[in-house]
Amino acid sequence: MSIQIHVIDANGHQQRLQADPGSSLMELLRDQSSGVEGVCGGCCACGTCHIVLESDWQPLLGTAQPEEEALLDALDERTSGSRLSCQLRLSQEMDGLSLRIVPAEC
Template sequence: MKILVTDFDNVVHEVPAEADWPIMEAIRGAGLPIKAECGGCCLCATCHVYVDESWAGRVQAMEDEEEMMLGEAPEVRPGSRLSCQIRMTPELDGLMLSLAPVY
């Protein structure tokens, strides 16, 4: 399976993603610039991404923890998610998202 990640230069990267792993791990594993400082514990908001609107509603719903932590992230928009909280599934094969700025 794969996800399509747009970087800060608008370059789209096809990134392999393993089932049941957080997509943050796939993005980080591909060497793309995502900080993910807390390692996926939902404690930092530095794994912020924008899920493409064409995928809205297909990604797992947000838990309260993620919603609270996302409130700390800069430039939150519709489609904002913490990528460590999205688990890869076959339904998400081809998921399109963009990296969000981290300061």
């Protein structure tokens, strides 16, 4: 069963993307949207996959691990809903996820 993700990309365009559970959110956004570069390939080292989760989704996806937190702290556009999409694996519970892609800072 596929998961539907609601995205506002880096250009302000709204999209609905579909993916399979277990896949990487970063790879989905990089391959099917605009604005996520994923320069480091998902190693939590660059910040080019920065997203902001809609407020309803923030508590459901838990908190960032220390390595992700450190990188997010270095970004100018960080908000309370900021996450690195490379650190999120899609699960069936994420069906309907709503997010905004933040333009890369580097």
